[in-house]
Structures are given as C-alpha cells and as structure tokens.
C-alpha cells in the first residue's frame with residue numbers, strides 16, 4: 015500500500031510539473047526559477063568621465079535573474095506585478111552592484127602580503143621568488159588557491175586576471191578551484207627564463223609547450239580563460255618573448271598579461287637589456303605582445319606615445335593603487351590615460367597590493383590622484399569621482415579584460431555576477447551615512463570607509479556564495 019501511495023503521489027507531482035511548464039510556456043507568467051533581488055540597484059553603462067549619463071540607479075528596484083542570467087531591472091511598482099511565481103530576495107536598504115573585477119592580482123603572493131621594506135626589484139628577490147618556489151608542490155598551490163578564491167568572494171570580487179607562478183601546477187590548482195566556484199577567471203603560468211633564481215626559471219621551449227598544454231586544458235572551459243604571462247621584459251629572453259607571441263598567434267582569443275613601467279630602476283634596467291627598443295612598451299611592440307587582449311599592470315611612467323600605442327591596438331592598463339603606494343613606485347596618471355583613451359581597469363596587485371578589497375583599492379586610487387595635484391605642474395588634474403571609481407572596479411575593469419560583453423553591468427543577457435553591499439556595516443559607516451544625502455556621497459563614504467565587512471553577499475551566476 016505504501017508503495018502504491020508513493021507512486022500515485024509521484025505521478026500526480028509529475029503531472030503538476032508538466033501542467034506548470036505548459037502554463038509557463040504559453041503566457042508571460044514568471045517562471046519559478048526566476049528570482050527578483052530587491053534593493054537599491056546601481057550599475058554603469060559608460061565611463062562617468064566621458065558622459066553624464068553613465069549609470070542607472072533604481073532605489074528599491076528589482077534585479078530579475080533567470081537561470082543565472084540578467085533578465086531585467088524593474089522599479090518597485092513593477093515588482094508586485096511580476097511577483098507571481100518568482101522568488102523575491104529582500105535586500106531593501108542595501109546596494110546591489112555588479113561584482114567587482116580585479117584586473118591584476120598574483121594568487122601565489124597571498125601569503126607574503128605586507129612584506130616590509132623594499133621597492134620592486136629587491137622586493138621580488140627578497141620575498142616574491144622564495145614564496146613562489148613553493149608552488150611546484152600542487153598540494154601547497156591548492157591550499158593557497160582555496161584561500162585566495164575565498165578572499166576574492168568575501169571581498170565581492172567575482173572575476174579577476176591572475177598571475178600564477180612558473181609552475182604549470184600552480185595554474186591547474188587555481189583553475190580547479192575557480193571552475194568549482196563557476197567563476198569567470200583569467201590566469202596563466204609565468205614565463206621567466208633569465209634574471210631570476212635558477213629554481214624558478216623555465217626555457218623558451220618549456221614556456222611554449224607548458225603554456226600550450228594549459229591553454230588546451232583550460233582556455234574557454236566553462237568560464238575560464240588563459241593568459242600568456244611573461245612576468246615582465248627583464249625576466250624573459252627575446253627568444254622567450256617570441257615564443258609567447260607565437261602562442262598568441264596560434265590562439266588569438268588568449269590573453270597576454272604582464273607588467274610595464276612600474277618603477278624607475280626597472281625602466282633603466284629594461285633600457286640596458288633591450289637597447290634596440292625606443293621605450294619600455296616598445297619591447298612588447300617589437301616582440302608582438304602589445305595587442306588587443308593584452309593587459310599591462312601599472313604603466314605609471316608610460317609617455318603619451320606609449321599610451322597612444324596601447325590605445326591604437328586596444329590593449330589595457332591595470333591601475334594598482336595600493337601596490338604603487340606600498341612599493342613607493344609612483345603615481346599613475348589616470349587623467350592622461352583618460353585623455354588618450356587607453357582602456358584602464360582597477361587591480362589590487364596582491365601581494366604588493368595591500369588589500370583584496372576593491373573598496374580599499376578605490377580609496378587609495380582617490381589619494382593617488384589627490385597627491386598628483388600637489389606634485390609637479392599637474393594643476394589640471396581632475397579629482398577622482400566616486401562614480402568613476404566604482405565604474406573602474408566594475409565595467410571599466412570588464413572592458414579592460416574584454417569581458418564586458420559577459421559581465422560588469424546589469425545589461426540584459428549578461429551573467430548574473432553581483433554583490434549586495436551593506437552601507438552600514440561598521441559603527442563609523444552607520445554614523446557617517448546618516449548625513450550622506452546623495453548617491454555620490456554614499457559611494458564615496460563606502461569606498462573610503464568600507465572593506466570586506468561591507469560585502470553582505472556575493473552571487474556568481476545568480477547563486478549565493
């Protein structure tokens with residue numbers, strides 16, 4: 015009897031499901047798998063430095079997500095009409111924003127963040143290289159990758175462009191974790207065949223074959239993409255840079271990710287290693303590495319001609335404020351990059367960067383621009399607006415990484431990677447927000463005072479992490 019009851023009951027259930035699907039398909043009825051996230055919705059549609067109509071802000075609106083994809087943004091009044099059949103998640107009073115996108119970060123350096131006392135080249139020798147040597151051990155790499163990804167998510171970062179180490183295992187470990195979390199992530203193995211300890215060097219041939227294997231294994235698998243990753247010009251021979259370009263020719267939608275013009279000693283070193291080049295960026299031009307889908311971290315000392323060269327091929331700069339201040343590298347000229355129309359994203363550059371938080375990164379970006387007002391003859395420097403800062407951390411970085419057709423805003427059809435922000439996550443923020451009247455005031459207080467505590471929830475393709 016019990017068995018019969020069960021089978022009858024399951025058959026009734028299956029008929030109900032069929033009836034529901036039929037009804038759903040034949041009307042505008044909202045599907046049960048549709049979720050409406052209710053809160054103050056903000057996203058960018060353009061660069062606020064270029065137009066006054068750069069964003070959409072709907073107080074107490076609804077973000078409709080269907081099967082992990084953005085379906086629509088609706089007003090409060092429309093929510094009640096669309097409510098039938100849809101689950102509503104109530105985030106009223108909180109800010110709903112596209113997930114942050116970190117355009118430059120080193121996951122193997124997570125454990126050496128906050129290493130004292132050196133500028134770039136000594137810092138690499140003293141701290142970075144010994145730390146990275148441990149990533150030949152896959153177990154170690156996996157452990158760090160797990161912590162790294164959990165830190166990204168905790169800080170509301172849903173996508174990133176990430177350095178591995180020279181070891182292919184380091185990239186496998188990171189992609190395995192990112193794939194499990196269904197994240198849109200770009201990463202690659204470091205290429206480095208000179209001017210580094212022997213134990214961290216590859217060769218032009220192994221750089222080519224190891225990268226090729228990793229591309230075949232990971233590129234365009236789920237939401238993952240591969241980046242050919244020479245550390246920077248001084249640690250690759252011309253032969254290795256040629257191999258890197260060969261791979262990019264073979265796989266045109268693979269990324270190129272490296273550093274440029276971060277530090278004055280570094281720039282002089284590049285001059286002595288590549289006397290044939292007119293400038294630092296010219297080294298990458300000569301070897302075919304400055305192209306669409308190329309992302310260069312820092313670019314502090316790029317001249318107009320170098321920036322124009324980047325703008326003309328569609329490559330991008332990752333502006334990494336906490337790292338630039340921490341290593342004493344210099345002040346990135348964001349205004350000039352804007353004028354020349356070179357694409358700029360925002361990056362944490364952990365472990366030279368001092369925080370996983372894109373909020374803290376925006377805070378330091380603001381200070382970098384402020385400092386430029388009092389140094390040299392930069393009287394025309396424009397203050398960094400909070401709108402521009404939040405643009406850089408979302409759509410701006412998505413554009414820099416060429417993933418803005420998929421993420422970075424709430425445009426219909428994009429993947430629903432988003433975050434819910436609590437503007438009152440600390441006593442001080444709560445107190446400060448009382449007198450914040452405009453959206454800009456609230457955003458600015460958030461970027462200056464906020465950290466991972468302000469990230470209430472992080473969603474990857476509509477699923478809460």
Ligand SMILES: [Zn+2]
Nearest residue numbers: 120273311363
């Ligand atoms: Zn870096």
